[in-house]
Amino acid sequence: MTTPVIDTLNTRVTIRTYQDKPVSEEMVQAILGAARRSPTSSNMQTYSIVVVRDPETKKQLAVLAGNQKHVEECPVFFAFCADLHRLEMACALHGEPLVKSLETTLVATVDAALVGMSAQTAVESLGLGAVMIGGMRNHPAEVAALLGLPLGVYVVFGMCVGWPDPINLPAQKPRLPEELVIHYERYDDSDPTPLVQQYDAALAEHYNAQGNNQHAAAWSGPIARRLNGKIRPFLRPTLEKLGFAFD
Template structure:
């Protein structure tokens, strides 16, 4: 393919540039064939050493979605979306593969990271593929509120946990949210080496931009709309029990 100095817009680029989190869906279902196509497209995602250390659990059952919604802190969109996908890290198959050859899977932090990263990559590909055909999506990290219960609801074997959930549905365009400002590119894109220039001025600018966004939505947060929220939210450890639970579920951090 000849190289050019310009990039022609594609459905994938449009999906990425136009991304917003969708929490309000129409009542229209998503056909099984569409879901299958999206899942198989996502399965072409990169995977470390061809391990493919992930699994995707498709949930349509309304009762099960309602239980998952409760687990996620009563997030109604988990129950209301037509299709919920549990994006899972999975070392169960790797254990079986090793056993087939009389060996034992050497589990450690690296394998746990690989499985989690593999799951994140395939889930992101699935989200982008869905948005490229007009679907909306929202990722549900609070599936990690109770990994054991989530695993029980989904019948997960030892060696599998839900990294996050993904709600899919056709967006209610009347309730489509405005795009939220992202951090300035100067803070997140570095060339040749990481820039250690004081980020405070750009962080303050982002605080102001985000405050304007939230004020338009009627959410009158303090002016430190990003730094203040991050400081408040992450000044104490989140889910400090998670490591012990995941080790119980068959993962290692050694």
């Protein structure tokens, strides 16, 4: 069974190279309008989106994201922010404090992520391409300063949007076997090793076909090397300084 939305999701692929062609304001507004219809926890709408077209700002964001050239090269960049600032104002209207907690941090982060995913689906349904940029959390304070974010707002991730370069269209990356990620009624906790190894081989084949030589454990290998230490250990203290709580 399929629908235009299911087709869009089934055929999507992350796009990191773009044609030198603008994305119209009409398209940007259609994307943002659709994204704003996303479900949101208790209708709190604890997110904001900063739309960036300015070349100098994109250049600086690209550096802060770890020199990701697509951030500079894309015609339009969206920063999806968790936003407790506006909620604090709403509480203040009634003389109440906003008591921040791990839960309010999660609510705002999830809201931003949902809006971001809706935006990406809208982008792809228009024939545009996108890549999400978690690299925005490499330097959250610098990113917040650059975008003028008030206390209580941080960029969860960004998104580069542009017209896909037809010469550099990537092939779809295979996904983990369905049995590993979909469970019916109860979680199936049987040994995932054979299916993980099967996926390691499938992903290696995919990378090799792209001319990107990978050793056999193409999925589990990089993950094991990446996760053997704390990632972004500065994140908690930095986000606390930006007005978020974790307890």
